Amino acid sequence: MEGEPTAELIRAQLRRLRLKAELSQEEFGKLVHFSGSQVSAVELGQRPLDRFFLKRADEVLGTGGLLMSLLKLAERDGQPNWFRPWLEAERDAQQLWCYHPTLIPGLLQTENYARTVIRADDMLSDDAVEKRVAVRLDRQAVLNRAQPPKLVAVIEETALRRADEGFRGLMAQQVAHLIECVGCPHVSVHVIPADVSTHVGLAGPFSLARGSDGGWIAYLENQLGGTTIDKDQDVATLIARWESVRSEALPQRQSTLLMKEVMTSWT
Structure with missing residues (x-):
């Protein structure tokens, strides 16, 4: 799933929303209970998208559940063609x-x-x-x-x-x-x-x-x-x-x- 366009969109939106909130990766990491390096790895696609992380990110950034909704779309995109x-x-x-x-x-x-x-x-x-x-x-x-x-x-x-x-x-x-x-x-x-x-x-x-x-x-x-x-x-x-x-x-x-x-x- 991590190579799908929707997954890339999630990472881009996460970074955009974090910067709009004027939070560094370290500051944001503390709020979602992850380290700054882990936040960086998620945004760069070096770490799999994590449901707990994105749920907490939605709460901290006040997105109305945007990131979790995009994750569901990404998971659907990752389903095999026959399904x-x-x-x-x-x-x-x-x-x-x-x-x-x-x-x-x-x-x-x-x-x-x-x-x-x-x-x-x-x-x-x-x-x-x-x-x-x-x-x-x-x-x-x-x-x-x-x-x-x-x-x-x-x-x-x-x-x-x-x-x-x-x-x-x-x-x-x-x-x-x-x-x-x-x-x-x-x-x-x-x-x-x-x-x-x-x-x-x-x-x-x-x-x-x-x-x-x-x-x-x-x-x-x-x-x-x-x-x-x-x-x-x-x-x-x-x-x-x-x-x-x-x-x-x-x-x-x-x-x-x-x-x-x-x-x-x-x-």
Whole structure:
């Protein structure tokens, strides 16, 4: 991300705002709890952009959150090319349908759950993990906008119950978050009970987004990344499979009761 134009813009804005405030690098460093040499390294691109640093810089310089907003854009710019079309579709969607056979969909993940899932890839550095967590949480902002999309998520009961002793507290937090989410009129979560042994969705996760023009776009995840689908025939196939998956799931009220029962069973 550090070579992206948006990241360069952040560094330029940081320096401009610091000079406008008539602060030396040493003076500014004391205010944001960094050394003057660290401030210099950030401005020169010799040190990665740090979320804590930029958050403190926004507070000290009174930017109204400008630097953190630019950081979110830089993190989006740093996403692989295959993911960017789906990010655009997700942000512009009026309806979102998500199904995952083994995990909670990303738009409904808590920060701790997201970090644990992402960290399961042992090829990622700690810094890469945190950047991916930040992007995933940033995506969830679509659900909090003035006119949010209608999100319908279908999950498996087995995904809810994946909780050994070390994972149980995290999962309790995650399931509680799901129950809180369904309290919003634009979010529905439906659970496929464990006694449904097989259905078409088990072939893999997928999501669908309907834009303001009424057209649908789909997204398929895989081990190497994902693919955005926009061919009418392929999208129609996935819509049909969604309807099949959705028909296997419990209604909202029963799904919520099942989620509560799962939490009760842990205590």
